[in-house]
Amino acid sequence: MVDLQTGRILSTSGANQIYFPINGLISILSLGDVTPNFEVGMVGREGMYGIPFALGLKSTDFHASVLYPGQAWSISTTVFRTELHHNRGLQLALNRYINIVIEQLYNTCRCIKFHTLSERLAKWLLMSQDRSNALEFSITQETLASLLGVRRVGITAAANQLRSNGIIEYSRGHVTILNRKHLEKQACSCYLDETKLYTKTL
Incomplete structure (x- = not known):
């Protein structure tokens, strides 16, 4: 278990940990020049942070910052990927969560345009x-x-x-x-x- 302090940057690239918040809030932010801190997603007790790294990617165009303090379970990316390879249930759970994240991104685009x-x-x-x-x-x-x-x-x-x-x-x-x-x-x-x-x- 790790403490999530407000403002802590969890990772930008080459992450070696995946986080499962117990409480608090992680904000996933754009790294673009025009809107460098535009939020593209948030993660709390319902989800996990580290999908790109869990899938084997070494870098991402976003970074994660702790918005509200709390605690989280963390696991080595290597250990998680090894378990993912052998655990069908974990694979299915991750796939369902990835689907939710994708749907949220679609929703965000629509929301900005119409609401x-x-x-x-x-x-x-x-x-x-x-x-x-x-x-x-x-x-x-x-x-x-x-x-x-x-x-x-x-x-x-x-x-x-x-x-x-x-x-x-x-x-x-x-x-x-x-x-x-x-x-x-x-x-x-x-x-x-x-x-x-x-x-x-x-």
């Missing part, structure tokens, strides 16, 4: 809670804007809308979910689609 920032923010908060099992988060507007690929002023407006409706409390980089049911109503349909996908696949 409002307020809907996307609500979805992001719900997904963060699902994966970290926390009602409170320490995250700045600058970080949220970077993760969602928008300007800070947009995050301010979206967060203020949720706060004025009594759904969240947001002050000095600290977010508290006050009414999850109402937050679900504010989120785009992508959230429910992804929840159903997890239930059906895993």
